[in-house]
Amino acid sequence: MAIEGPLRELALTDVFQLLDLSRKTGTLTITPEDGRSRPALVRFDRGAVVAAELGHAHERLGHLLRRAGKVTEAQIEAAHLAQKYAPGRGLGAILVEQGAVSADEVRRQLKFQIQEIVFELIQWKDGYFRFEEGTVTANGNVPVRVSTESLLMEAARRVDEWSTLETKIPHMGVIPVFVMDSPDGPTLDLHPKEWEVLAEIDGTRTLKEIAQTLGRADFDVAKIAYGLVATGVADIREEPAERVLTPTAGGLDRPLRDALGEAQLALADGAADRARRVLDELARAHPDRPEVYTLLAEAQRRLGRWGEAMISLGRAAALDPLAGPVHYQMGFAAAHTGDLHRAREAWDTYLRLDDAGDAPRRQRAARARDAADALLSVMGEEGQ
Structure with missing residues (x-):
């Protein structure tokens, strides 16, 4: 029974x-x-x-x-x-x-x-x-x-412990934001696990997503976040409006960010094809979200589907023309398809955008653009 x-x-x-x-x-x-x-x-x-x-x-x-x-x-x-x-x-x-x-x-x-x-x-x-x-x-x-x-x-x-934590961490869907960015601020004295959580704070991911990325218990991450907020190292904000339940293919409704997190975990596990299927579904349900196409391109890249990656990156760039990393990845996708002109243009666009926080990537983009220029010049001399 x-x-x-x-x-x-x-x-x-x-x-x-x-x-x-x-x-x-x-x-x-x-x-x-x-x-x-x-x-x-x-x-x-x-x-x-x-x-x-x-x-x-x-x-x-x-x-x-x-x-x-x-x-x-x-x-x-x-x-x-x-x-x-x-x-x-x-x-x-x-x-x-x-x-x-x-x-x-x-x-x-x-x-x-x-x-x-x-x-x-x-x-x-x-x-x-x-x-x-x-x-x-x-x-x-x-x-x-x-x-x-x-x-x-x-x-x-x-x-029992959540009754204390919820005064600053109401639920795992809140987004932690690093606020102690003053060069004159005190030196942080944190434990390794606290540094681990702090390093994952990017102002876009929820505490639950950070816990999933780290492979740690939600409760443990919440306790660490509580300490960071209590000491003024971080602050939290609620999820933006677009993170409410939204329809997806197959009749299921689920938070967009949770679905993106699912795809990211699949990629982390080496299951690029599973991630691609999830993201294909999301792209049909959310054709106006550039982050969906950006992650879809990553799955396609790992599967060696460079032509499809080019299409996805093109859609992401059309939705968010100022997204520097999209143009950066588009350069390599175009190079893999043999379109050096488009690759050179993508890297040049990326270098014109503000991405000062990633100097090594800017250096690689500059080297790649110069290499494309050199190869195109030689091909021109050969009449190719």
Whole structure:
């Protein structure tokens, strides 16, 4: 018999406790109230949590292992290639089989993913849950098992601490902004983890995106951000209006920036084709967003689709003509397609724009433009 009902009547913490105490085995499906986002899945085995899926978070294993320094980009790419010939096999299991990483390390990262997903789900107040009993498997990955009781205890601790954090960090969707930029300001005395978060602050990404990039727990990043804000090193601002839910292909609605973050994580994991599919969908739904085309061009570049990258960069430049990095990348894309005239023009445009914060890139653009000039001159002499 299925157990189901609205979250307004029975909180997920109560549902988890019920499944734990009754040692249930099966799958818990949690659907957001709007019914448009992808449902979350939590799999139980005799009351313990053995897997959790929320959006594409379960596909981040490669990114987490690489951030932890346990695998290389080449090993991730080799594992993704092997996955194509072994449908149903998890990335972690393949990496272990290839000797790239230990099963214990994969298990540790899988537990981390389960914990973060469960902690996020427990905060949901609206929606609908349904638990169906049935056999669960390791989903082709290294088997993992997390005590439901420990998850709930940690969740309770975080809820208590959030009452303090929320005075400055109301939620993970806020955008941190670095404000201590005076040359006469005090020398920052930060711990390595604090420096790590500070280095990711660019005034455009949310705390959640920074946590995903770093492969760290949302709660840990929020605590560090709280300290940075409290000491005046950083400030926070709410998300701009365009970051509300927007329609995408396939009938799903999700935040544009979350979808871009999903594509960025796919690129970080070496899954350029998956990133391209996500970005193709976004481009159809958001034809007026230059950042979508810029990231799409990056995915196409990694796949060696230089002609397609040229088209995407051209659209990005048309939407934001003053975006220097777009012209910079367009130069190389044009060079790869053999259009040296357009490459030279793109680099020249980039050098005329203000990008003083990246001197090495300006130097490379100048060298590339001069090289194109030299080659075009020689080709002209040869009548080419």
